[in-house]
Amino acid sequence: MRIFGIILVLLLLATPALTFAEKAKTVDELAAMYDVGPCKDCHAKIFDEWSKSIHSRSLVGTGSTMGAMKGMIDPALLKTFTQSGAKDIKDIKVEHFAFCFKCHLPQIKDATDDVAKQLAKAIMDGDRATLEKVNINCLVCHNLKAIVHKWQDGEPEKGVIYGSKDGSHADKVYTAMKKSVILEDPVMCGQCHGLGPNFEFPQPSQCATIYGSYLHAYIPTGGDETCQDCHMKRSGKGHTMPAYRDPDMVKMAVNVDVDAKGYKVLPRPGDLIPMAAVTVKIANKAGHRIPDG
Ligand code: HEC
Ligand code: HEC
Numbered sequence: 006m007r008i009f010g011i012i013l014v015l016l017l018l019a020t021p022a023l024t025f026a027e028k029a030k031t032v033d034e035l036a037a038m039y040d041v042g043p044c045k046d047c048h049a050k051i052f053d054e055w056s057k058s059i060h061s062r063s064l065v066g067t068g069s070t071m072g073a074m075k076g077m078i079d080p081a082l083l084k085t086f087t088q089s090g091a092k093d094i095k096d097i098k099v100e101h102f103a104f105c106f107k108c109h110l111p112q113i114k115d116a117t118d119d120v121a122k123q124l125a126k127a128i129m130d131g132d133r134a135t136l137e138k139v140n141i142n143c144l145v146c147h148n149l150k151a152i153v154h155k156w157q158d159g160e161p162e163k164g165v166i167y168g169s170k171d172g173s174h175a176d177k178v179y180t181a182m183k184k185s186v187i188l189e190d191p192v193m194c195g196q197c198h199g200l201g202p203n204f205e206f207p208q209p210s211q212c213a214t215i216y217g218s219y220l221h222a223y224i225p226t227g228g229d230e231t232c233q234d235c236h237m238k239r240s241g242k243g244h245t246m247p248a249y250r251d252p253d254m255v256k257m258a259v260n261v262d263v264d265a266k267g268y269k270v271l272p273r274p275g276d277l278i279p280m281a282a283v284t285v286k287i288a289n290k291a292g293h294r295i296p297d298g
């Protein structure tokens with residue numbers, strides 16, 4: 006009995022720091038579960054690119070995400086959605102955020118309702134420091150969202166980094182590396198970059214729909230590049246994954262043909278004088294409609 010007890014204690018001590026046996030009770034605990042601090046030591050360039058990306062601020066965005074989420078809480082959840090069950094911040098649960106956090110913070114599935122209340126308060130107070138602690142980071146893409154077909158490929162495993170191959174991995178917690186079948190496929194991004202309304206929720210939302218446009222407009226008209234091709238490789242900015250705020254992406258996005266003709270007229274007194282007639286043709290070269298979201 007005693008030996009069994011000692012072995013059990015040893016086993017518990019040997020368990021890696023990262024076990025999701027319990028759900029996070031605070032924003033800090035959730036941030037610790039998805040801690041990417043150590044990744045920086047060995048993947049400095051990628052870490053720096055990601056830190057500049059909007060994925061690293063997915064509850065704040067350009068500022069408008071935080072603003073929209075504020076309106077989503079009050080008046081929407083607390084007043085307009087009279088059947089939501091939430092009348093006050095203290096009534097807010099994880100389920101109330103699902104129709105936004107499905108994509109803006111999918112790891113919320115590992116948190117208790119207390120975390121939902123803390124985030125709701127931070128959103129209402131405009132507390133960016135708290136909101137930026139949790140985001141779409143390395144572990145969201147290289148673990149949580151790295152497997153789509155779970156009946157076929159199983160659930161993402163603890164301590165595994167999903168990349169381009171199988172092998173061992175130098176990190177202390179994520180000690181193994183496995184091949185993700187979707188990492189280089191548009192479906193990886195499509196999980197959050199949306200098809201249309203999210204009908205699975207009691208109150209459907211519609212935010213990003215670029216994956217729908219990509220599948221139904223770009224591919225059928227002969228498009229053959231992936232999201233990763235344009236946003237990570239052709240952009241030359243890897244994990245920054247830039248869009249319209251990057252001048253090079255704007256150049257990649259459109260062809261502009263300008264056809265201008267000059268006019269010579271004999272004006273009568275008081276006439277407006279037309280100086281030129283300009284025909285502008287703008288062709289979208291992005292892999293989907295623009296803008297979106
Ligand atoms: C001690 C150094 C070290 C740390 C810490 C580390 N990595 Fe790595 N990582 C490596 C090395 C080295 C490779 C390349 C392994 C190889 O090619 O066999 C690698 C490979 C990877 C790959 C796969 C690349 C591919 O070929 O597809 C990913 C993804 C990755 N790391 C992500 C992470 C993340 C996320 C973290 C933080 C949780 C992290 N790494 C922490 C050293 C590290
Ligand atoms: C299907 C996944 C998904 C859901 C659900 C979702 N979003 Fe988004 N949202 C995105 C993506 C992806 C973008 C950015 C890319 C784009 O514009 O297409 C975005 C962009 C935004 C933007 C513009 C960001 C900026 O800074 O300019 C706002 C605001 C926003 N979301 C708020 C919300 C709110 C509020 C909810 C919940 C009611 C929500 N989203 C639900 C995926 C989603």
Ligand code: HEC
Nearest residue numbers: 044048051052055060141142143146188189193233237244
């Ligand atoms: C939004 C999703 C996403 C996030 C966040 C993300 N990655 Fe990646 N990562 C990818 C994809 C997709 C690829 C494969 C790109 C390709 O080759 O098509 C990749 C490739 C890699 C590779 C191998 C290729 C290379 O460029 O060396 C490493 C290493 C890596 N990521 C590490 C990280 C680290 C470290 C972080 C956090 C700082 C991170 N990733 C965050 C999606 C992501």
Ligand code: HEC
Nearest residue numbers: 059063065066067070108109193194197232236246247248
């Ligand atoms: C876990 C969900 C998720 C995944 C997976 C994901 N994204 Fe995003 N992405 C978002 C959200 C949410 C935003 C908007 C954040 C905001 O503005 O609030 C966004 C924003 C963007 C933007 C807009 C950047 C800008 O500067 O405005 C681009 C481009 C983008 N993502 C590309 C990608 C690509 C390419 C992939 C696949 C390799 C990918 N994303 C995977 C959720 C995701």
Ligand code: HEC
Nearest residue numbers: 194198219230231232235248249255257258291292296297
């Ligand atoms: C053929 C290249 C190409 C492909 C393929 C492509 N994109 Fe884009 N994307 C662009 C360009 C260029 C822009 C910048 C458009 C602009 O300047 O407004 C852009 C813009 C975006 C934006 C910002 C949209 C906005 O204005 O709100 C997001 C998000 C995005 N792409 C995600 C994706 C995702 C996810 C995929 C795959 C499903 C994808 N892109 C496939 C070239 C591409």
